[in-house]
Amino acid sequence: MSSLPCQPDFLTIPPGISPAALLDSMMMLPKSLVPTETNVPQTLNYIESTNNQIPQQQEFTKKEKKFEQRGIFSTCISPNNSSDDGYTWRKYGQKHVKGSNFPRSYYKCTQQNCPVRKKSECGPNGQVIEIVYNGAHNHPKTQHLRRKTMDDSYVVSQENGSSVWRNDQQFEYKKDVTSCNGLERTSSASVLSDVSDPMLSNNPNSMNLFESEGTPELCSTLTNFDGEDEDLATQEGDFLGDGCQ
DNA sequence: AGCCTTTGACCAGCG
DNA sequence: TCGCTGGTCAAAGGC
DSSP states (O other): OOOOSOOOOEEEEOTTOOHHHHHHHHHTOOGGGSOOTTTHHHHHHHHHHHHHHSOGGGGSOHHHHHHHHTTOOOOOOOSSOTTOSSSOEEEEEEEEOTTOSSEEEEEEEOSTTOOOEEEEEEOTTSOEEEEEEESOOSSOOOOSOOOOOOOSOEEEEEETTEEEEEEOSOEEEEOOHHHHHOOOOSOOOOBOOOSOOHHHHHOTTOOOOBOOSSOGGGOOOOOOOOTTHHHHHHSOOHHHHHHOO
């Protein structure tokens, strides 16, 4: 992956703040809270508190509301290349979806007769925010070398035959605020977030985290849904059935 | 030559 | 019915 022109330091955003919400929040930051090397913690606190005050439903499109009801949010970023999941994919489309600051990419499994498709949403530095798998592979993994692509804890949501992988523990968010977001700033910042964010722990939609050996396919722990979505969450998906060996 | 990405166009679903 | 939006197709070009 080639680097974008904007190469800031890492901004590690607390879980519970979606990238889109973060960017939106940054757009509306008071001038005093525009991130600098020294005030990033305050800035993040401000964004976080702002997100707490504003019901998130108001921030999302109707479709995203549906996702919210199903427990699907683009809240986290994969630290590595999403396509390196043991299968080979061919990109067949890219679309800039409304409500997202970044394009969504559509991939097909390159294996013949394999119906699996996936869509991934990337962050500003090419990192994957969300991967949604559609269908089940009818063939073994095709890559010989399987790198650790999902080092952090990942969450899988099952939804009508789709599998949604997300890093729900934390995500690193590379963003050159100056050149990419139109905000004035002169330096970048590094922030380590506390994963034990009370907002997250109190979130009824907070996901079960599980440890994997680098490959999410090895795990079958499903997302904890509340309400009617629990049925969806407890269904064994085709994808998991195929991937877990 | 074959496979891939890119990208504009097209189509279907939904409000 | 119409416009919007997401998903897919397919041609073109690159590697």
